[in-house]
Amino acid sequence: MVKNYNEVLYAHENIKTDRLILRKAKPEDAADLLEYASDPEVTQTLIWAGLSTFEEAYASIFNHYWSAPGKWVIELKESGKMIGGIDIILKPSHSKASFGYALNRHFWGKGYMGEALDAIVKLCFEKLQLNRVEARHYTNNPASGRVMEKAGMKYEGTAKQAEMVKGKLQDVVFYGVTREDYKSETDS
Numbered sequence: 551m552v553k554n555y556n557e558v559l560y561a562h563e564n565i566k567t568d569r570l571i572l573r574k575a576k577p578e579d580a581a582d583l584l585e586y587a588s589d590p591e592v593t594q595t596l597i598w599a600g601l602s603t604f605e606e607a608y609a610s611i612f613n614h615y616w617s618a619p620g621k622w623v624i625e626l627k628e629s630g631k632m633i634g635g636i637d638i639i640l641k642p643s644h645s646k647a648s649f650g651y652a653l654n655r656h657f658w659g660k661g662y663m664g665e666a667l668d669a670i671v672k673l674c675f676e677k678l679q680l681n682r683v684e685a686r687h688y689t690n691n692p693a694s695g696r697v698m699e700k701a702g703m704k705y706e707g708t709a710k711q712a713e714m715v716k717g718k719l720q721d722v723v724f725y726g727v728t729r730e731d732y733k734s735e736t737d738s
Contacts, residue, residue, distance in 0.1 A: 552679050555640055559619035562673055567665045572622035575615035579623055580608040582632035586654035595691035597715060624666050633657045636666050645681035647674050664700040671701045675729050684726035698725040702732055
């Protein structure tokens with residue numbers, strides 16, 4: 551069992567995949583962050599309202615991305631452009647984690663978020679040695695569920711009208727996978 555989760559997360563501040571680099575945010579990312587975090591199509595399925603100014607984006611880099619380990623921006627290796635963000639929400643007392651993520655809509659449908667989430671799920675099981683990972687989305691964002699499935703998670707149920715988001719009750723769809731199921735999938 552891992553004794554210091556933050557130590558493991560700090561050791562993995564840069565994660566490389568085939569097309570992406572998951573890394574700590576830099577002040578220079580503010581314009582790219584604002585590009586997607588001010589887009590109503592991106593923020594309509596998120597709990598947070600989004601950002602509207604460059605100053606808010608710049609502050610978010612320090613207040614969100616630098617506030618704790620386990621928060622990465624998603625950079626395209628090819629261009630160096632920051633196209634999204636992903637973070638782990640650890641629940642060590644339950645040996646599990648959940649995730650939050652957002653992606654610039656100009657990069658939707660290209661498999662980038664699935665690639666990023668797959669790397670984070672692998673980190674959770676192989677380095678953090680967690681027993682379970684889980685995620686959720688609102689029913690108005692089925693593409694997020696497909697990302698979760700591609701990362702090895704299975705549908706576990708839907709809670710009707712479970713949360714109020716931007717003045718509307720939303721159904722919440724739950725996905726998860728245990729270490730045992732993940733290992734059996736990756737070993738086959």
